[in-house]
Amino acid sequence: MGDTTNLPKYDTPAAAKLLHSVYSVTNIQNKVRTLDGTKVTYSAWTKLFTLHCKGYDVLPHIDGTDPPAKTDPTYESWVKIDSIVLQWIYGTLSDDLLVHILDTDVTAREAWVKIHNIFLNNKGAHAAALESEFNSLKLVACSSLDDYCQKFKNIAEQLKDVGRTVDEALLVTQLISGLP
Structure with missing residues (x-):
């Protein structure tokens, strides 16, 4: 075996933290097609998007799971990851749909519900x-x-x-x- 003196030691929880897999996604459109309601239907898009979220361990951001409390030490990390999932949602919507969904200070779950309501409320x-x-x-x-x-x-x-x-x-x- 080689010299391991320069390798990081993971003997503390902080040192053991690894980068979440969500940060490795560079282009969501390569994985989830753009929802337009015609060529890509709502049901097809939700299946693809949900599968993608499962694979990257972020399904709780869209499935209704409560976020951690603001006092929870994981809350800041949750907010950052949620903003990436929200970007994924925005990045896979047609321009016509995006104008109805795009909003400030919303979570990925809130945007997910808006899309659901557009397609299934009426x-x-x-x-x-x-x-x-x-x-x-x-x-x-x-x-x-x-x-x-x-x-x-x-x-x-x-x-x-x-x-x-x-x-x-x-x-x-x-x-x-x-x-x-």
Whole structure:
């Protein structure tokens, strides 16, 4: 074995502190796609974002877990990590959504709840609009057959987000009925 005299000793809790893995993320867009509500649906985005948070051990910042008390010695570190998770949220929203969410002095959890409310609070009205779009979509309104099929898939995913699952048979029937 080599000389270990210059290696740090981890015999105290302060010396044993290592940099949290959250600080190693340099570009969140490489891991979580941008939520726009159309190409990337709310349910797909939340799955990706939650998975990312689990992997970096920051899920308590969005899942409703209470933060440490302001008097807790870990509070300052929690605030810094929370601001990074909040930056992740902001960095994975389309510009249209960002203007509705962006705020000062909010936690990652508060921003997470705002996004949830945007997509799921008006479920009935949103579902009705999506169902109307689903039922009236025609190939002539699309640039190609691929675009047509993708739009059906996207609308079906958005309907799933609001609790209206479209089964395969209905999807195929509606797709065929929109063809010339």
